[in-house]
Amino acid sequence: MSAPLINTNGLSEEQRMMREGVLDLLARHLPWERIRKMDETREFPHEAYNALAEAGYIGLFYPEELGGMGGSFKDIAVLLETMGYYYTGIAQAITTTAIYAGMHVAKFGTPEMKKEIVPKIISGEVKLALAMSEPGTGSDVAGIKTSAVREGDEYVINGSKVWITCAHVADYLVAIVKTDTQARHNGISTILVPTNAKGVEVRPLSMLGRRTSHANEVFFDNVRVPASNLFGGEGQAWKNIMKALGLERLGLAAISAGHCFKITEYARDYAKERIQFGKPISEFQVIQHKLADMLIMAETARQSIYRVAELLDAGQPVVTEASIAKIVCTENNFKCADMGMQIMGGAGYSMEYDMQMFFRDSRVGPIGGGTNEIQRNIIAKQLDL
Structure with a gap:
């Protein structure tokens, strides 16, 4: 086999070392022959995910004040490019929690929420998924129908989501909901929903590719969560x-x-x-x-x-x-x-x-x-x- 085509020109010594470390770790915890089998069985790469978390790579995405490593955007680009080079499934698994869902908590969550959730994201203890797309609204986010109605100290959530990547392994959903069903953009809010809450159902979808970190349907049937789980400001999502x-x-x-x-x-x-x-x-x-x-x-x-x-x-x-x-x-x-x-x-x-x-x-x-x-x-x- 010939030498790799991708080079490390333009990378710092630390970035080169990170690239080598990630490739070595993935070769040990996610050998290529196993990927082919996992693709067929649609198995999430738990071992590799946990190894990356244990080695501190998820911390790269988050600032030091939240327990992270405060990596630069170039550092993040190198990390994700490296994982995408090795296998897109593990890259998607990490980014779903660390960026697409977790970054909403890190940027806009309440102080209590950040303190509770972000360290567990970094350690690999919890996984998140971003629940935004719906059967009738893909690109038209403002047209979502899933509602969150305030009742006392709780929100009651009803509706459904589709194409939700990694929801089947998530501990929490960062759900984009309508708190004002009469408004469009100004009626959208973000709410944290535990996947084990009563009334939450996740149904795996059989996808063409990226099968180890596949998409899912999510259903909310009178799901009750504390009002404090809404974050980022009502109508500010x-x-x-x-x-x-x-x-x-x-x-x-x-x-x-x-x-x-x-x-x-x-x-x-x-x-x-x-x-x-x-x-x-x-x-x-x-x-x-x-x-x-x-x-x-x-x-x-x-x-x-x-x-x-x-x-x-x-x-x-x-x-x-x-x-x-x-x-x-x-x-x-x-x-x-x-x-x-x-x-x-x-x-x-x-x-x-x-x-x-x-x-x-x-x-x-x-x-x-x-x-x-x-x-x-x-x-x-x-x-x-």
Whole structure:
């Protein structure tokens, strides 16, 4: 097998060490032959998740005052790119709790909530999921129907959610609900719901890819939670969601960027071993050009995430840049998988090889976390269109 294509140029010594440490840890706790079996059985990677938490990597996302390590956005980009390179499923498992749900608690939670929940996120003791999308409202978050009605010292929640990643292993749901059913954006609030609360039901969904950290349906039937579980301000969820999007899109993009390199390496190694017309297919220019284009897409994706991280570390807005990175990385990820499958021919289409899993796992990128059509709408708005 040839040398890895992804390099550590531009990374600090600490970031290089982190990358090596993460890859070594995952090789021990999530060996590749086990991933293939877990993909088939849709098994969550608990052992690797707990090992990453024990090694302190989840703490990278959180400030020191909450018990974290206070990593820079570049540090986070390197970590997620590395996990995406190794296996997108473990990357998605970590980001679902640490960023998509947990960061709402860290940024907007009550002091008591932060003190109670964030250290347990960092230690791996609790997992969270963000419950936002609904059967009738995917991209239209303001149109959600799930209601939370105040009754004394409690909120009573009714409704349903769909496509909720990792809800089946979550201890808490960060639920986006309507506290004012007559309003749109100003009627949305965020509430913390224990998954073991009476009236909460989670039903796993059979997804095409990312099966080890799959999506679920969630149903709320007269679920009662303390009024203190509402956080971030009543009717303020939309504004809070907007404030969290930069890091969320950086996370999605970084995972896909790392995956581009993994796919390109896999296709290259296959091409160097596959003999046709008396020589390896890697010696044919048509194959060489496909692999060159794949590396171009991988490196372009990588540069886009570091640009977003650089701006975030400088305290700059990243509305346009984050949407561009999300589009570039997720679409390049799928294009790499598609081209890799073409290079491998029938073997790429076979379940005996990993390329089919790369293809399946990459396809969710342009859909999840705000579709790429929505990202283009955002960019158009920034163009004053």
